[in-house]
Amino acid sequence: MSRSGHLGEFLRSRRARLQPADVGLITPPGHRRVAGLRREELAQLAGVSVxxxxxxxxxxxxxxxxGVLDALATALRLDDHERAHLRELAAPRPRQRKRPPVERVNGLTRELLRSLEGVPALVVGRRTDVLAWNPLGHALLAGHIDPTAPERPGDRPNLVRMxxxxxxxxELYVDxxxxxxxxxxxxxxxxxRxxxxxxxxxLVGELSVKCPEFVAMWGDHRxxxxxxxxxxxxxxxVxxxxxxxxxxxxxxxxxQSIVVVTTxxxxxxxxxxxxxxxxxxxxRPGKSADAQPIPPRDAADA
Known part of the structure; x- marks a missing residue:
């Protein structure tokens, strides 16, 4: 879908979550056929034509x-993150979808990851691919996965897919x-972006096909x-x-970002x-060729 298509979806989703009373509009009693604000009501609040x-x-x-984007953001009561997202979607930058280059972890990042010995940490790319992790980060969040997987672009774990x-x-996350x-x-x-x-x-297409829960959350446009x-x-x-x-x-x-886990x-x-x-x-290095996944508790106790 084009950037403008995402813009329309986002505007509709934010409009649907507001009721007239939320923005100080008085409406006649009775059933409203539209969930949330009507287009004309939002246009009135933002000072633009319907x-x-x-x-x-x-x-x-x-x-x-x-000016129009700011007015719409104020009328829709967007927070700072939503305002920035609205500007991204409305930015006039038409591009042809292309396959981006493989993400790589540079030496500075690997040095930083090594310095976090004893603290669970991992390096995450723009699509939430795990680009690298230290042994404790692997053991805490994905001990059942081959620890060398991030070193192979085709096998990299992806946080959202996982x-x-x-x-x-x-099962790892209680909530x-x-x-x-x-x-x-x-x-x-x-x-x-x-x-x-x-x-x-x-990635979005794969999850949309395989997981109805993802479809519902993605459609919320949060x-x-x-x-x-x-x-x-x-x-x-443990x-x-x-x-x-x-x-x-x-x-x-x-x-890229580095995710650090503390207690x-x-x-x-x-x-x-x-x-x-x-x-x-x-x-046990995170990229050792002979490293093995941590066995589950029953196997470890055997």
Whole structure:
């Protein structure tokens, strides 16, 4: 779908979530045939003509001015992330969808990852592909996967695909729904920034075919970056623990981020992570050719 197509979808979704009373409009009693605000009501609030707004929503008009976009964002009560997403979608940058180059991790990033020894960490690309991880990051979040997989572009784990299609990852997050909604909201932002990315479009298409839950969350059009949040995990080896995941953008590789996992100091979760740390061999490199996935608890206890 073109960038303008995404713009129309986003406007309709944000309009549908508002009721007239939410924006101070008085409407006559009775059944409303439209969920949320009508086009004419939103156009009135934004100070634009109904015909112009309709063209925007139906993808027949692009190149909206900054003033119009600001007025629509205010009328729709968009937050800062949604405002930025609206500008991305409305930006007049028509491109031909193409296959982007393979993402690579440079030496500076690998050095940073090595410096985080003892802290679970992974490098994530623009499509949420895992480009690299340290041994503890692998053991905590994907111990059932070949640890060398990120080194092979065709086999790289993808965080969104894993969360929706891999039963081990689904079982890892106690509140799977909250984690999934947050990751889909982040993917929406990425799709708005890179509408010409064929691989990103393919990922969305694959998940839309294979997972109805993804379809519902994607259709919500929520947008928010994955900056930091806490989650309770049920780890197959060490059991329950609560972690905080923080995503830090890399200035020298702006399309990539490093995800660092921490636990609150002097807690049971910190003890549990320390137990996992002891189970991971210190000399087990994340890209060793003979490294093996961590076995599940029953195999390890055998």
């Amino acid at each position: 015909s112009y707004y309709t063209r925007l929503e139906q993808n027949h008009s692009v190149n909206a001015s900054d 969360l929706f299609l891999d039963p081990h990852t689904r 799977w729904d909250r984690k999934a909604r947050g990751l889909v909201a982040s993917l929406r932002l990425r799709a708005g 890179h509408p010409d990315d064929a691989l990103l479009a393919s 947008v928010r970056p994955c900056e930091g949040d806490s989650f309770q995990l049920h780890h197959p080896l 059991g329950e623990l609560t972690i905080t995941q923080q995503s830090l953008q890399l200035n020298h590789s702006p399309e 609150e100091e002097a807690t049971g979760s910190a003890d549990t992570l320390e137990l996992l740390r002891q189970l991971v061999p210190a000399d």
